[in-house]
Amino acid sequence: MLHKSLKELPKDFLWGASTSAYQVEGASLEDGKGPSCQDVKEVPEGTSDLKVCADEYHHYKEDIALFAEMGLKTYRFSISWSRILPEGTGAVNPQGIAYYNHLIDECVKYHIEPLVTMFHFDMPAALDQRGSWSNPESVEWFLNFAKVMFANFGDRVKYWLTINEQNMLTLVGPVIGTLMIPAGTKNVLKETYQQNHHMLVAQAKAMVLCHQMLPQAKIGPAPNISLVYPASCRPEDILASQNFNAIRNWLYLDMAVYGRYNNLVWAYLEEHDAAPDFAPGDAEALASAHPDFLGCNYYSTATVGAWKEEADQGKADQAVLPGAEGLFASVKNPYLPRTEFDWEIDPVGFRNTMREIYSRYHLPIIITENGLGAYDTLGEDGRIHDQYRINYLRQHIEQLRLAVSDGVEMMGYCPWSAIDLISTHEGMKKRYGFVYVDRDEFDLGTMKRYRKDSFYWYKQVIASNGDDLDDLK
Numbered sequence: 301m302l303h304k305s306l307k308e309l310p311k312d313f314l315w316g317a318s319t320s321a322y323q324v325e326g327a328s329l330e331d332g333k334g335p336s337c338q339d340v341k342e343v344p345e346g347t348s349d350l351k352v353c354a355d356e357y358h359h360y361k362e363d364i365a366l367f368a369e370m371g372l373k374t375y376r377f378s379i380s381w382s383r384i385l386p387e388g389t390g391a392v393n394p395q396g397i398a399y400y401n402h403l404i405d406e407c408v409k410y411h412i413e414p415l416v417t418m419f420h421f422d423m424p425a426a427l428d429q430r431g432s433w434s435n436p437e438s439v440e441w442f443l444n445f446a447k448v449m450f451a452n453f454g455d456r457v458k459y460w461l462t463i464n465e466q467n468m469l470t471l472v473g474p475v476i477g478t479l480m481i482p483a484g485t486k487n488v489l490k491e492t493y494q495q496n497h498h499m500l501v502a503q504a505k506a507m508v509l510c511h512q513m514l515p516q517a518k519i520g521p522a523p524n525i526s527l528v529y530p531a532s533c534r535p536e537d538i539l540a541s542q543n544f545n546a547i548r549n550w551l552y553l554d555m556a557v558y559g560r561y562n563n564l565v566w567a568y569l570e571e572h573d574a575a576p577d578f579a580p581g582d583a584e585a586l587a588s589a590h591p592d593f594l595g596c597n598y599y600s601t602a603t604v605g606a607w608k609e610e611a612d613q614g615k616a617d618q619a620v621l622p623g624a625e626g627l628f629a630s631v632k633n634p635y636l637p638r639t640e641f642d643w644e645i646d647p648v649g650f651r652n653t654m655r656e657i658y659s660r661y662h663l664p665i666i667i668t669e670n671g672l673g674a675y676d677t678l679g680e681d682g683r684i685h686d687q688y689r690i691n692y693l694r695q696h697i698e699q700l701r702l703a704v705s706d707g708v709e710m711m712g713y714c715p716w717s718a719i720d721l722i723s724t725h726e727g728m729k730k731r732y733g734f735v736y737v738d739r740d741e742f743d744l745g746t747m748k749r750y751r752k753d754s755f756y757w758y759k760q761v762i763a764s765n766g767d768d769l770d771d772l773k
């Protein structure tokens with residue numbers, strides 16, 4: 301669709317940036333924090349552990365001041381469950397509450413709207429030992445954690461996100477270090493989707509609780525949504541793309557919005573004796589929850605063809621998922637360039653994805669992640685010339701403006717990441733931030749913060765409400 305002129309973005313558009321607790325905070329066992337699954341996992345060879353990260357725990361004042369200087373209207377961060385409840389349930393850690401109170405107050409001081417993710421890949425290790433999300437009690441564990449957060453921070457936090465990328469937890473949990481399948485499990489697919497079901501019920505109950513406790517607040521899910529393209533117009537490829545769209549995307553949004561399982565996914569799970577068991581009341585709980593908006597992380601699209609035995613199973617992560625027997629085979633999209641870390645770059649796919657989401661669900665969308673992981677270097681001039689990141693973000697914001705002109709209701713855009721932090725499985729060297737942190741993979745350096753070129757550029761974008769996307773003068 302061609303537009304003669306582009307629609308303006310809303311005046312209160314939430315320009316922001318994102319991080320997550322376990323990737324940015326550090327202080328992993330400090331001030332009463334209990335270990336999370338991320339603190340006890342074996343990190344991939346050659347990558348940093350998660351003990352110090354960007355040390356935001358000790359630098360939050362400086363960091364929030366930088367975000368304010370950039371003009372952020374919102375800062376998306378997550379709350380570490382085991383910093384608040386070291387054992388996952390039971391005693392609350394007052395120092396954990398104090399930390400997030402300070403962080404939120406600092407945001408409020410600069411008129412930055414806190415956008416809080418309740419769970420971002422960091423199950424308390426104590427709960428993993430009790431069966432993690434396999435345990436039906438996990439629904440109540442999460443609800444209790446939600447209640448503590450709403451009670452302590454709800455007076456200042458208006459926007460909440462439930463579970464970050466639940467679809468990636470389910471599809472590639474082991475790569476991120478999260479999926480804990482109890483030893484001796486016979487039907488791993490069933491166990492995985494039983495965990496997924498518990499998360500879906502936990503999310504639904506948390507949304508209802510949020511609306512009860514905080515009538516002014518708004519809450520939504522935060523899956524990673526990538527439209528899945530068919531490799532060709534061959535009808536079998538179309539079926540494959542429908543299969544993967546259902547498993548990767550629509551399962552999560554259909555459930556969050558309509559409170560029911562996607563029929564293709566359900567049929568697939570039944571076929572493999574893997575349909576999750578419902579506890580009494582689950583169906584009602586799922587149907588009773590209504591998100592106010594949809595948070596979506598977008599990095600790229602995916603492309604699939606009909607399943608074939610010799611399909612490339614290759615490496616898997618959030619952007620590159622392997623095929624699934626009988627359903628689809630992942631293929632490389634020959635039209636798309638790739639990042640230094642081999643993730644496809646598809647700005648037009650961003651528009652495609654937003655259009656598809658909005659036409660299915662008709663709820664406002666906030667992009668909770670989008671960004672470019674790259675090997676940034678601090679130059680002799682003390683600058684980081686990340687023109688490649690500016691180019692990437694510009695192309696995506698252009699498409700966002702087009703999507704808005706297509707009639708998609710967009711409420712915000714939060715690139716990943718506000719500041720350099722540790723990647724899920726590729727270490728510190730894969731940087732995403734607007735702010736450079738002076739540390740290496742293993743050498744903790746000075747931890748000094750540097751504004752990258754993209755920092756100044758994004759500041760200009762925000763100041764013009766998305767009109768001025770030109771290079772810096």
Ligand code: BGP
Nearest residue numbers: 320464465618673722723724725
């Ligand atoms: C998303 C996660 C983030 C983040 C980002 C970049 O899947 O929600 O936590 O890290 O992807 O991924 P990576 O760190 O693997 O490059």
